[in-house]
Amino acid sequence: MIKDERWEGVYSFEDSPYLMEILSNLRDKETGTIKFRKGLVKLGRYMGYEFTRTMDYDKLRVETPLETTEGVAAGDRKHVLIITVLRVAIPLMEGLIKTLECSRVGIVSASRGHAPEFNIEMKYIKVPQIKPEDTLIIADPMIATGSTLIRTIEGIKQCGKPKRVVIMGVLAAPEGIDSIKELHPDVEIFVAKIDRELNKKGYILPGLGDAGDRAFGEPLNISMLPLMHNLE
Template identity: 35%
Template sequence: MVINLSEKYSLLNDWIAEMRDVEIQKDRMRFRRNLERIGEVAALEISRQMETVSKEVQTPLGISVTSVLKDQPVLATILRAGLPLHQGLLNYFDKADNAFISAYRKHNRDGSFEISLDYISCPDLENRVVIVSDPMLATGSSLVKTIHYLREEGKPSHIHVVVAIACTVGIEYVQREEPHATIWCGAIDEELTAKGYIVPGLGDAGDLAFGAKTQM
């Protein structure tokens, strides 16, 4: 299942527009905060699909019966670009366990690239709801490889993927490899360049959030 959060207007559309804007995106704090906001919106929407239990709460005047989350999810993100989006999810799922994965494109001299995964820190995922966040879903290679590594830590009951900008090519690849995952997108773009960049996209989310890096 694929959900485009900007298909129907909300304030999220404004945040996406600011992140894409070549001038506004120069404000790193604003860029990070907009990613964080998208994570918060996604957390709220995902929570509607999660299992709940009934709970009695003692108030100063009586008993209130309400529905609360049955189990906390595991929030997984791809370093470093995924950190602001992850923080937005964590702001709402504030009791969640967390997983961190270092995955990046290692570019070759001919312009091609490979997905390098150097580090993973993860709790037991057996029968857990796992929410994987990464700001850009381009080819989908790093995301799928990340999910495959996560599955080695247990079989999740369900996987949600949260991205700010997705490309249709990447979405289709993730759907082929992980057909039961739910993909939440801030916006969906159609074009992917030969070098694997989304157009119109927004640029390099990691660099925009944290500064330019040297290629290792």
């Protein structure tokens, strides 16, 4: 885990050859939908392992068959709330839960409009009660402009004050981190890698393309829905 000196509370996992191998497979344009989705799950699982290094644990005494020794109990790991930004964060959340198995889960449906405005539309938010002891993780693979996450953070902070607010992603652009940190300096950010920049359409470079489409397939054009209904 590497702390990025450009910001406070921003970390990447670029020092992990295994995570970089998974990321390389995700970047490859020849990687198909199933392999891409499984890669996000795998990445979430092992990023979750790495993230537990930053959590507080309780100490306890353990009776082995031979003697008493010191041990640890879950501590913070028992108090995790994962907020999943639909739809692309679903596989990442699935991976995180394999490590943080006590997690409660909330859902946010938010979409970013086209360049240059990048207007955010938040259609749905369903979040369990936020408790003071919670580590709140917002799972969103691509931290591009940061606008979707800023809107999500603002909505969630109205629901309660957790112990920590963390963004867990695959890739981030410096522009997105700047935007988030300017408005929410207390939020921590953990990503597999921080990429170079955004292009004019708001995509991360070198990036991995549209992660949602690559994980689930390109969505049906909404204008076609009435026609499809009539064909039933």
